[in-house]
Amino acid sequence: MSNMTNEQIPKEAWNALRIAKNVLGSKLIGVYLYGSSVNGGLRINSDVDVLAVVNQRLSKTTRKKLTERLMTISGKIGNEEGMRYLEFIVINEKDNVPRQYPPRNELVYGEWLRSEFEKGQIPKPTFDPDLAIVLAQAREYSISLFGPELSTILDPIPITDIQKAIKETLPELIDGMEGDERNVLLTLARMWHTMSESIISPKDVAAQWAIPRLPKQQAKVLDIARKAYLGEYNDNWDGIEAEVMPLVNHIREKIESLFNS
Structure with missing residues (x-):
């Protein structure tokens, strides 16, 4: 749990809260700020991560209305x-308590999806392994912008669910690397x-942990991603795939060896 003053909360979070209350009304149980805003501090390119819990x-x-407003x-x-x-x-409490x-999710809004939203595509509810990691993060480090503390609503997420989620999302993460190299490398380190x-x-922080555990050249590549993430x-x-792929493969092997242990 984090103690933040109202001034420290990003304006995008307050705006999202206003829209959630307006569009969701009595369906809304709570709205929570989580992610780097409350754990480690926003970096230069950090998203503002907000989770809403509804009762249906x-x-x-x-x-559609929620997406258009966001x-x-x-x-x-x-x-x-x-x-x-x-x-x-957005998650529906009834779908996630008891934990499954x-x-x-009921809806995911993210800027990587904007071109789909602009074409009028509306996000559908999906079963999402990655959401296990998000909910574990949010349950541990979040602040309530509205409603009761998240830890009083959601059951704890066991580490086995998080490990399962990593196993299931790893191939897709690596497949989507082109054009998103920095984010993928840092997510692999995490x-x-x-x-x-x-x-x-x-x-x-995860990159800082990983760097001394890597061969020298690979450590350099990960450090570039870390420094860029911090705005330094x-x-x-472009064109440095030959340096990036050994790092990706090395970390993937490390992760996969831990699946089996």
Whole structure:
């Protein structure tokens, strides 16, 4: 749990809360700020992560209205106005208490999906292994913007669910690396750290942990991703696949060896 003053809470989170109350009304149980905002502090390119818990499933109309409103308050990728990207997840309490695996979301809003939203595609509810990691993070480090503390609503997420989620999402993460190299490398470092130490830490902290455990050249590549994440370095990943892939394969092998132990 984190103690933050209202001034320290990003404006995108307050805007998301206002929209959630407006669109969801009596369906809303709670709205929570989690992620780097409350665990380690926002980095230069950090998303603002918000989780909403509702007491029933959402109709397509409600999901459409929510998505359209969120698009107006979340920064587009590369925007010049200093608006942060919003990641907004809605879960239905009835789908997640008692705990199930994989957990089910009602809606995920993220800037990587904006082009789909602009074409009028509305996010559908899905069973999502990755949500187990999100809920574990949010349950441990979040602040309530509205409603009771999250830990009083959600059951604890066992480490076995998190390990299962890492195993299931690892191939897809690596497949989606092109154009998202920094994020993928840091997420791999975090997965390795989580599998080894049973904790979920901020990406730069996980990278710091991983760097001394890597061969020298690979450590350099991961350190570029870490520094860029902190805003200390301008990274350009074009044409350096030959340096990136040995690092990806090395960390993947480390993670996979931990699945079996």
